[in-house]
Amino acid sequence: MERELILALKALKQKTGIAVDAYSSTFNFLYTADEKIPFEYSGGYTDGLQDKKQNVTLFKFRFKRDTYYGVIRGSGDVERNYAMFICSYLENSITQEESLPKADFLRSIVFGECSGMQVVKYMRKYAVPPVPCYVLLITAKSNTASDIAEFLESYTMNGVDTATPVSDDSCVFVKFLTSESDTEFQSPVDFAEVFWRSLYEETGIRAKIGVGSTVRTLSESMQSYAQAESALKISQSFNSKNNVHSYKEYMLYKMVEDMPPLALMNYYNTLVDGDAKSVFADPDMLGTAEEFLENNLNVSETARKLYMHRNTLTYRLDKIERATGLDIRNFSDAVTFRLCGLLYKILNK
Secondary structure (H helix, E strand, C coil): CCCHHHHHHHHHHHHHHHEEEECCCCCCEEECCCCCCCCCCCCCCCEEEEEECCCEEEEEEECCEEEEEEECCCCCCCCHHHHHHHHHHHHHHHHHHHHHHHHHHHHHHHCCCCCCCHHHHHHHHHCCCCCCCCCCCCCCCCCCHHHHHHHHHHHHHCCCCEEEECCCCEEEEEEEECCCHHHHHCCCCHHHHHHHHHHHHHHHHCCCCEEEECCCCCCHHHHHHHHHHHHHHHHHHHCCCCCEEHHHHHHHHHHCCCCCCHHHHHHHHHCCCHHHHHHHHHHHHHHHHHHHHHHHHHHHHHHHHCCCCCHHHHHHHHHHEEEEEEEECCHHHHHHHHHHHHHHHHCCC
């Protein structure tokens, strides 16, 4: 019960910015949506109490069949209205999932706003089997999310895959692996690549797709969604021209990012010295190198994508080698260069 209440309070904070401290009916502290509000209950009247001295508003509310108390900062008319709104919001939230459309209900699940019991209710209501799934986050220009969600309906052949817009320019798609037909693609990335091409060829929409890893059941889909969102954010740091981005691509980035800043600086200074630093500070040179790495060290493909003559590209690769001592046409040197690039980006972001 308290877990569902905490999720409801988290959702309230995300949607409205109002932070509520929750107490049990016997005034045992349960949860704070922010920094705990200094407050001591002295007894007496509780519903709508405004303590001017402690500058808080205390109110009573029901969630499911239990009674709780909430505390918010401030003791004026605005806070009194907030308290009334919060009571209504929390008391109504227990039935909201029953009236939510399927897509909206699923969106709440992947956003982590639903309890385990609510996920079970969704699965029972829409006959979703306990099978692995993964999440795609698709972004494009403004006001295309609904069009993308509609287009995704042609990819929901098992009856449980669901697409839902999450903003004017973003759409979430949850793909369930229910049968052999749903595992015909080698990986979620493979599926996303096929979908991207179809979307562009049939609608002209140029999208970016973040791909989360496959998780065991729908109850873990929030992890896959977070990974898909993270993959898109990190890809922007690399100014990547690719259209599909997997979280696994950037695991090295995350591992390096979690290291102490002093250690990062020491590694960077060890690997990158003298003229090498000028390469990483030059957007054109760094962009050329990263495009070459993203195209699997293929000179012809990189030159084509950069609209650059092959000889010009070769000249730039030679220049990078002279400055850094790394021939990124060689796999091991390419790995070292990628690591140096990660260190540079993290230290300068």
